[in-house]
Amino acid sequence: MTSPVGTRTLGGLTVSSLGLGCMGMSQMYGAADRQESIATIHRALDLGVTFLDTSDVYGSGHNEELVGEAIAGRRDEVQLATKFSLTRTPGGGMTIDGRPENVRACAEASLRRLRVDVIDLYYQHRVDPQVPIEDTVGAMAELVQQGKVRYLGLSEASATSIRRAVAVHPIAALQSEWSLWTRDLEGEVLGVAREHGIGIVPFSPLGRGFLTGAITGPDDFAEDDWRRNHPRFTGDAFAANLRLVDAVRALAEEKGVTPGQLALAWVLAQGDDVVPIPGTKRRSYLEENVAAAAVRLTAEDLDRLDAIAPPGVAVGGRYVDSAYAYGDSPEKVA
Numbered sequence: 198m199t200s201p202v203g204t205r206t207l208g209g210l211t212v213s214s215l216g217l218g219c220m221g222m223s224q225m226y227g228a229a230d231r232q233e234s235i236a237t238i239h240r241a242l243d244l245g246v247t248f249l250d251t252s253d254v255y256g257s258g259h260n261e262e263l264v265g266e267a268i269a270g271r272r273d274e275v276q277l278a279t280k281f282s283l284t285r286t287p288g289g290g291m292t293i294d295g296r297p298e299n300v301r302a303c304a305e306a307s308l309r310r311l312r313v314d315v316i317d318l319y320y321q322h323r324v325d326p327q328v329p330i331e332d333t334v335g336a337m338a339e340l341v342q343q344g345k346v347r348y349l350g351l352s353e354a355s356a357t358s359i360r361r362a363v364a365v366h367p368i369a370a371l372q373s374e375w376s377l378w379t380r381d382l383e384g385e386v387l388g389v390a391r392e393h394g395i396g397i398v399p400f401s402p403l404g405r406g407f408l409t410g411a412i413t414g415p416d417d418f419a420e421d422d423w424r425r426n427h428p429r430f431t432g433d434a435f436a437a438n439l440r441l442v443d444a445v446r447a448l449a450e451e452k453g454v455t456p457g458q459l460a461l462a463w464v465l466a467q468g469d470d471v472v473p474i475p476g477t478k479r480r481s482y483l484e485e486n487v488a489a490a491a492v493r494l495t496a497e498d499l500d501r502l503d504a505i506a507p508p509g510v511a512v513g514g515r516y517v518d519s520a521y522a523y524g525d526s527p528e529k530v531a
Contacts, residue, residue, distance in 0.1 A: 198484060200244040201491035205472050207396030208369030210318060210348045212276040214465065215490055216248035217241045217483070218400060218476030219264055223256025229478055231263065238267035240480045242274050244487050250372075250398070250474045252280035252322055253307050254291075261310035272313060278370075278398075279307050280322035280352060282333075295325030295526070297336035304340050320350035320372055324358050324524030331365050331529045338366035350398070355523040356389040363393045372474075373523075375399035375467075377408060377460050377502065378429075378441060378511035386523065391470065402464040402473035404511075405429075407438065409457035410446045429511055437512040444505045454492050455485060462492035463502050 205214045222234035238249065249268070251260045261279060268275050281303035284292050307316060319340065321333055340346040348369035351362060362368050371390045375382045376399065390397060403409055407429070429438055442456065449459040464473045475486045494502075 198244070198487070200246075200487055202245040202487055203490070205396070205469055207318070207398065207470070207472060208348060208367065208394055210276065210369050210396075212248035212472055213246050214472060215246055215461075215487065216250055216278075216398065216472055216474035217246050218474040219249060219251045219260055220255045221476045222263055222478045223260035233480070234263060234478050235267045237478055237480050237483050238264065239271075241483055242268075242271055244484070246483070246487060247274050248276045248278065248472060248474070250278045250400075251311075252283070252320075253303055253310070254280070254283040254285065254322065257285060258306070258310055261307055265311040265313065269312060276317045277311065277313065278318035278320065278350070279311065279316055280320040280350075280372075281307065282322045282325060291323075293323050293325045293327075293524075295321060295328040295330070295333035297332055300333060300336035300340070304345055308345065315344060316346045318348045318350050318370055319346040320352045320370070321354075322352050324351070324354050324526050326524060326526060328526060329529040330354075330358050330361050330526040333526070334362045334365040334368075341366070353523055354386075355525050356385045358525055359386070359389050359393065359395070361526075361529075363395075368393065368395050370396045370398050370472075372398040372400055374401045375464060375471075375473075376402045376404045377445065377463055377506040378404045378438065380506075380508040380510075381523075383508060391468075396470045396472060397468070399464050399471065399473045400476075402475050403457050403460055408442060408445060408460040409455070410442055410449075434512040441506060441510055445502075448498070448501060448505070452492070452498070454489070457485060458489035458492055459502075461486060461489035462494055463499070465490065466494050466499060 203214045204211050222229050249264055251264045253261060282293050282295050286292055337349050349366055350370040351368055352372040373382050406412060446456045449456045477483050
């Protein structure tokens with residue numbers, strides 16, 4: 198296939214207009230296939246999808262190692278993004294650590310696992326509620342000065358956190374959930390990010406797979422798929438959210454595209470500073486996503502989608518723990 202993927206800019210960093218989220222190759226969405234995962238990354242690069250997204254917490258380091266193996270010999274083609282600050286606890290929860298010493302230790306470990314000399318975009322995965330963000334970003338800025346990191350990013354940061362972070366060092370990108378069924382970002386955070394020239398990297402632009410129309414009931418999930426316990430995929434919420442998918446599917450059929458392509462085209466249409474990173478571990482889904490970059494939506498299409506999926510349309514929370522999004526840190530004491 199001929200790729201319609203071009204480039205966009207995130208706060209100075211030029212990347213492919215569509216990225217590849219690699220998390221599912223190591224965790225969360227059922228069993229992964231190492232060979233197919235690596236083949237998917239190679240196919241992505243061949244199609245011009247060169248912006249790869251991982252984190253040290255995905256598979257507890259496994260995902261970075263996998264990505265590092267896949268890009269060996271092709272590093273110059275890739276814009277490589279990874280993250281730090283989250284660690285899994287034995288009980289299945291998460292701890293957040295934004296201390297400067299942890300920033301440095303995590304960066305060194307990521308460089309080793311990825312087998313690279315520099316990380317193109319380094320995110321704080323979640324804001325630490327115990328550590329002033331000025332201290333965390335200050336340590337991240339030192340990595341830039343040392344040539345170990347090129348650009349800095351934040352993930353799921355609040356408007357206040359963004360303003361405090363940019364006072365320390367420029368922030369190139371904000372990664373947050375944004376899709377037809379998750380539009381919270383548009384309330385306040387989006388405007389503040391754009392005010393400071395920060396590019397937007399939407400994760401889960403396909404609603405964690407729901408907007409593709411492939412999921413029709415809980416039995417569609419593997420036993421070890423985390424969506425089985427997600428607030429939007431259980432009970433009455435599941436049935437209510439299916440109605441949204443049905444409406445998206447109807448418009449997609451009119452346009453001659455898949456529901457997933459329509460949902461992805463909507464995210465791409467939100468601005469030239471928006472670079473969604475749909476995740477997949479299969480070449481077939483990757484190619485379907487790439488084709489979405491060629492879908493052109495008219496003003497009427499966008500109005501219809503706004504009517505189908507206004508902010509707040511989805512039933513159920515984004516996470517079991519609502520404190521996991523749009524984090525704030527304590528004030529810096531002079």
